[in-house]
Amino acid sequence: MTITWESIKEGDTLPELKKKPGVTQLVKYAAGSGDFNPLHHDYNFFQSQAIGSIIVHGRFKYASLGELVSNWLGHNGFIKKISCQYRGMDFPDKELICKGTVDRKWEEGGEKLAELTVFA
Amino acid sequence: MAEQFELTQEMKDKIGWKSQPWTYEVTTTSVRAFARGVGYTDPIYFDVDAAKKAGYRNLPAPPSYLGTTVFIPGQTDDTFSFPPGYSPEIDSGMTGLLDGGTEVEYFDTICAGDTLTAVNRLTDLSVKESKSLGKMLVVSTEATYKNQDDKVVAIQRSQIIFY
Numbered sequence: 001m002t003i004t005w006e007s008i009k010e011g012d013t014l015p016e017l018k019k020k021p022g023v024t025q026l027v028k029y030a031a032g033s034g035d036f037n038p039l040h041h042d043y044n045f046f047q048s049q050a051i052g053s054i055i056v057h058g059r060f061k062y063a064s065l066g067e068l069v070s071n072w073l074g075h076n077g078f079i080k081k082i083s084c085q086y087r088g089m090d091f092p093d094k095e096l097i098c099k100g101t102v103d104r105k106w107e108e109g110g111e112k113l114a115e116l117t118v119f120a
Numbered sequence: 121m122a123e124q125f126e127l128t129q130e131m132k133d134k135i136g137w138k139s140q141p142w143t144y145e146v147t148t149t150s151v152r153a154f155a156r157g158v159g160y161t162d163p164i165y166f167d168v169d170a171a172k173k174a175g176y177r178n179l180p181a182p183p184s185y186l187g188t189t190v191f192i193p194g195q196t197d198d199t200f201s202f203p204p205g206y207s208p209e210i211d212s213g214m215t216g217l218l219d220g221g222t223e224v225e226y227f228d229t230i231c232a233g234d235t236l237t238a239v240n241r242l243t244d245l246s247v248k249e250s251k252s253l254g255k256m257l258v259v260s261t262e263a264t265y266k267n268q269d270d271k272v273v274a275i276q277r278s279q280i281i282f283y
Contacts, residue, residue: 019159032150032157034189034201037217047216058219059184063158066183075164075174079183083223 005112014100017068022093029060056090065118068098096120125255139240142203144190148232151179181230186276208242212257212282220279228273235268253283
């Protein structure tokens with residue numbers, strides 16, 4: 001399915017992206033991103049012991065929201081701006097559901113724009 | 121948990137600090153490794169032919185790829201893979217570290233084969249208090265990425281929390 005700016009409507013929802021990142025996925029993300037903070041793979045690290053578990057990289061969740069939008073766009077558009085705040089910690093092997101809606105669609109300076117809310 | 125923490129004048133004086141430029145190449149291997157780490161199944165991030173068919177000059181960097189690094193032993197930060205002198209040094213005395221959030225503004229597509237040069241800047245320091253973590257220091261930075269044509273392709277604004 002190819003989306004176009006003309007075909008999207010305010011209020012549209014994006015197809016959900018479901019993941020269940022386990023330790024192995026987090027290790028792959030550590031290698032791919034260069035973020036080797038032990039809090040994301042080492043249960044013996046002092047911060048992991050204090051929290052009681054390793055936690056999912058905030059940036060893994062952020063990148064997953066990027067994936068949600070990328071899958072929806074299907075390379076028929078360009079992400080101009082993407083921002084993400086971390087509201088809480090997530091633990092390995094728990095389902096992470098990424099969702100999004102189209103909030104606004106408008107034209108400005110010859111550009112066809114849309115603004116989305118995305119969250120996991 | 122930090123009960124007391126105040127910004128010192130020495131810390132405040134660092135606002136506006138700029139890093140040395142950090143130049144690194146975006147490669148097909150690093151795009152694939154990042155895409156695999158996130159869990160992408162879209163072939164455009166893995167297969168150069170698929171990327172070219174979609175109109176890219178090479179594998180495109182997925183959203184939030186910025187910050188992915190090239191490691192040089194003895195120079196690069198061993199944990200976060202940042203190059204030397206890239207992150208502002210704030211001696212807060214707090215060891216807990218959390219990522220607060222990130223915003224990236226893109227001005228052009230970034231693809232494998234590009235060479236990026238980033239300059240990081242300390243834009244703000246603030247103290248917040250959380251019920252569970254006590255006093256927290258929020259470090260805000262802004263990194264500007266230029267490509268091989270000296271064009272600004274992205275600006276990344278980040279918040280790191282020490283507690």
